[in-house]
Amino acid sequence: MSAVIDTPKQHHDDHEHHGPAKGIARWLFTTNHKDIGSMYLWFSFAMFLIGGCMALTIRAELFQPGLQLVEPEFFNQMTTMHGLIMVFGAVMPAFVGLANWLIPMMVGAPDMALPRMNNWSFWILPFAFGLLLSTLFMEGGAPNFGWTFYAPLSTTYAPDTVTYFIFGVHMMGVSSIMGAINVIATILNMRAPGMTLMKMPLFVWTWLITAFLLIAVMPVLAGVVTMMLMDVHFGTSFFNAAGGGDPVLFQHIFWFFGHPEVYIMILPAFGVVSQIIPTFSRKPLFGYHSMVYAVASIAILSFIVWAHHMFTVGMPLVGELFFMYATMLIAVPTGVKVFNWVTTMFRGSLTFEAPMLFSVAFVILFTIGGFSGLMLAIAPSDFQYHDTYFVVAHFHYVLVPGAIFGIFAAVYYWLPKWCGNMYDEALAKWHFWLSFVGMNLAFFPMHFLGLAGMPRRIPDYALQFADFNSISSVGAFLFGITQLLFLYLVIKCIRSGEKATDQVWEGAEGLEWTIPSPAPYHTFSTPPEVR
Amino acid sequence: MRSRLSGWGLVPLLPVFWATHASAEYGLNMPEGVTDVSQSVYDLHMTIFWICVAIGVVVFGVMFYSIFKHRKSKGAVAAKFHESTVVEIVWTIIPVIILVAMAWPATTTLIEMYDTSDSEVDIKITGYQWKWRYEYLGTGVDFFSNMSTPKEEIYNAKAKNDNYLLEVDNELVVPINKKIRFLITANDVIHSWWVPDFAVKKDAIPGFINESWTRINEPGIYRGQCTELCGKDHGFMPVVVRAVEEQEYEEWLLAKQEEARAEAELAKLTFTLEEQMARGEKVYNTNCAACHQANGAGIPPSFPALKDSAIALGDVEKHIDIVVNGVPGSAMQAYGNQLSDVDMAAVITYERNAWGNDTGDNVSAKDIVDFKNK
Numbered sequence: 001m002s003a004v005i006d007t008p009k010q011h012h013d014d015h016e017h018h019g020p021a022k023g024i025a026r027w028l029f030t031t032n033h034k035d036i037g038s039m040y041l042w043f044s045f046a047m048f049l050i051g052g053c054m055a056l057t058i059r060a061e062l063f064q065p066g067l068q069l070v071e072p073e074f075f076n077q078m079t080t081m082h083g084l085i086m087v088f089g090a091v092m093p094a095f096v097g098l099a100n101w102l103i104p105m106m107v108g109a110p111d112m113a114l115p116r117m118n119n120w121s122f123w124i125l126p127f128a129f130g131l132l133l134s135t136l137f138m139e140g141g142a143p144n145f146g147w148t149f150y151a152p153l154s155t156t157y158a159p160d161t162v163t164y165f166i167f168g169v170h171m172m173g174v175s176s177i178m179g180a181i182n183v184i185a186t187i188l189n190m191r192a193p194g195m196t197l198m199k200m201p202l203f204v205w206t207w208l209i210t211a212f213l214l215i216a217v218m219p220v221l222a223g224v225v226t227m228m229l230m231d232v233h234f235g236t237s238f239f240n241a242a243g244g245g246d247p248v249l250f251q252h253i254f255w256f257f258g259h260p261e262v263y264i265m266i267l268p269a270f271g272v273v274s275q276i277i278p279t280f281s282r283k284p285l286f287g288y289h290s291m292v293y294a295v296a297s298i299a300i301l302s303f304i305v306w307a308h309h310m311f312t313v314g315m316p317l318v319g320e321l322f323f324m325y326a327t328m329l330i331a332v333p334t335g336v337k338v339f340n341w342v343t344t345m346f347r348g349s350l351t352f353e354a355p356m357l358f359s360v361a362f363v364i365l366f367t368i369g370g371f372s373g374l375m376l377a378i379a380p381s382d383f384q385y386h387d388t389y390f391v392v393a394h395f396h397y398v399l400v401p402g403a404i405f406g407i408f409a410a411v412y413y414w415l416p417k418w419c420g421n422m423y424d425e426a427l428a429k430w431h432f433w434l435s436f437v438g439m440n441l442a443f444f445p446m447h448f449l450g451l452a453g454m455p456r457r458i459p460d461y462a463l464q465f466a467d468f469n470s471i472s473s474v475g476a477f478l479f480g481i482t483q484l485l486f487l488y489l490v491i492k493c494i495r496s497g498e499k500a501t502d503q504v505w506e507g508a509e510g511l512e513w514t515i516p517s518p519a520p521y522h523t524f525s526t527p528p529e530v531r
Numbered sequence: 532m533r534s535r536l537s538g539w540g541l542v543p544l545l546p547v548f549w550a551t552h553a554s555a556e557y558g559l560n561m562p563e564g565v566t567d568v569s570q571s572v573y574d575l576h577m578t579i580f581w582i583c584v585a586i587g588v589v590v591f592g593v594m595f596y597s598i599f600k601h602r603k604s605k606g607a608v609a610a611k612f613h614e615s616t617v618v619e620i621v622w623t624i625i626p627v628i629i630l631v632a633m634a635w636p637a638t639t640t641l642i643e644m645y646d647t648s649d650s651e652v653d654i655k656i657t658g659y660q661w662k663w664r665y666e667y668l669g670t671g672v673d674f675f676s677n678m679s680t681p682k683e684e685i686y687n688a689k690a691k692n693d694n695y696l697l698e699v700d701n702e703l704v705v706p707i708n709k710k711i712r713f714l715i716t717a718n719d720v721i722h723s724w725w726v727p728d729f730a731v732k733k734d735a736i737p738g739f740i741n742e743s744w745t746r747i748n749e750p751g752i753y754r755g756q757c758t759e760l761c762g763k764d765h766g767f768m769p770v771v772v773r774a775v776e777e778q779e780y781e782e783w784l785l786a787k788q789e790e791a792r793a794e795a796e797l798a799k800l801t802f803t804l805e806e807q808m809a810r811g812e813k814v815y816n817t818n819c820a821a822c823h824q825a826n827g828a829g830i831p832p833s834f835p836a837l838k839d840s841a842i843a844l845g846d847v848e849k850h851i852d853i854v855v856n857g858v859p860g861s862a863m864q865a866y867g868n869q870l871s872d873v874d875m876a877a878v879i880t881y882e883r884n885a886w887g888n889d890t891g892d893n894v895s896a897k898d899i900v901d902f903k904n905k
Binding site for chain 1: 537547558560561563571575576579580583586587590591593594595596598601602604605607608609610611612613614618619622626627630631633634637638640641642644645660666674685686687691693694695697707720721723725727729730731732733734735736737738739741742755756757758759760761764765766767800807830833862890
């Protein structure tokens, strides 16, 4: 990479004169990190709306007891597809999009290290999800075994479309691994002179660690779906007890992937919030070093806690105790992060523009999700919480105000840099407050439902659960419809709005705020000097 | 106890739904249950809940103090401090101490829950798509427990009763004050057997036998549900346990044994087509209608139709074979050891004559026995 930087002259001249290609070719063949970042973000938003419609189908059916709108088979397809699409189609690509846009600008690099691979890793996604979504229109229906696809429900008893699902997962995995390699290569090789690892912005740090998690666990996911494929089509019995296999083995492999996966979805959001809170507190991030170490500890611990998702499968007592203690330990580095954010705000000079509102809500609501996570870690009580709505409430509290609010905060924070215009602050505040109220209305009552005994993934429920389910459905629709406002807001900002300054925010620091707004098509063709 | 502890922390949303609905009883918190273990679990749950509340009050307290006091609009000027190793160490160590304090009672409770030794009653529980089978080991008592809520209530054609979706045809009857061991497994996919009032939840996994136990302190009817996604009717396989005094339990056990003997006697009798159809319809609606539907139309392609089907109109022996042995690799279970020979004969007769199938065949229990012995 240093070769590129050492001979800037001829490349520099070329770049000055060619902007983006015209028409569709620009998007199909682009190797520009900004174009690819934008495509990832738009793709993710489209998937967010599709997955959201599925969630609203679920909530509409659950508005009242009894079966009104959909049959149980279709209900199961909706819960499965909602989970898969939100995890793999909405949250993960959104963070890859942010990584594409921001990492080169934050480390002072001209582009991602592997631009052609970057193009490919994006363009796999529409095909992967096209394949997955097409199963909805096939005979036998879409996958209906939950996003965790436990065998043997997903093998011996699965609909025929399971094969398309497996192929789709393989494609998503390839895309994610390539994206992760690209992020690591960029961060390790293309930092501007003077930017040591411990000077990198936290968003870059969290993505570096996330990328290693992706490379570690996506092959495990690929392995488990391949074993399923063998069981379904080639007569093996990895997960079939009658053939000498082990259904619990599936869960061990799946969650060895699955637990790091949940951190893949939250660590970049930690990074985003760690950029935004100091800016709007006008005060440097408290405990930068401990923040980096905390993220690394969380990532390492994520590999030894997987079986806390499986406390009820009948593990031996020592196994239960090990996974209980290891899981509780995660509360320590996570607590450190929360304390650091709060201390950053303490004695700052705070203002509350939309990115800050989403970030503050992130800290509060993610912490609530963390509390319920700690409760779930306690194995004896987990027997009561496991597979109930308490779990649904828990992971939606860490994923919606966690990952998704993190993404909203990031978009509002960097949108003026991306398109050169300020967004409409008043509308953004509406977006925030409606999302905040809707989200809490949708997910808070689920804690009560779970504690009172409502299992998850059921299309109909006993009468004592009726009131909270109605409230939850109202909240879900409020949250869902509010996202159309976000779409309007972003389009409006791209087309018009008050011109943004280079620094955009009074307290913003970092290389991306030294370049013009909107960011030129090519930035840092000559590396900046970092002191 | 329950209202004192649960009432306060969980109330922020109360006014919202009090306004919407006043009559139904809804739970806000985990039940304390009717066993010593469920009481310990509840206490553990509340302890950790209150610790979380306390941490939340401190952390969010500092945060809201900053939000209100350190606003730029109030003229706040940012301080410059941005690190302190001492503070970082302090807020690493304090949580560790709190966690150890939590882990201690959790470990003792867990050890107690894992001690399945010295049981007085042993019951094997098998999960099927979508019903439970209860075998009282060493007594010969063995039956299935299906949800008994009628389809009309589910599809809103009739008013829903108080135990909607939480009622079964045959309850699991157990004595109080006895250590009952459950041996839990499954026949097809993974299920999970849960009764909140006992704090017992254990996965039922094909090929494995998991153990759990309970000792119930109070007689009563306790309801739970399957909690592991097990396919289409996952939401419709409740668990109902009736805990009774020991005397009543013994009487019930004897009556069940007598019932089984009477059932075996029936196999020696012959029935008219009408009698067979009446019995068959009942068996069909309990065991077959979830997939093949009450009108025999099925839900193709996963669940084929029986009306006008090649199997129901074709060779009788082939038909018996499928019902007795199931279709490997599909949702069609082997009913050979689930249904009595009388019920098997009745349901096959029903399938061959209902919905205009009209073959006129009357399959007898003897035909089934002969087939099985072949």
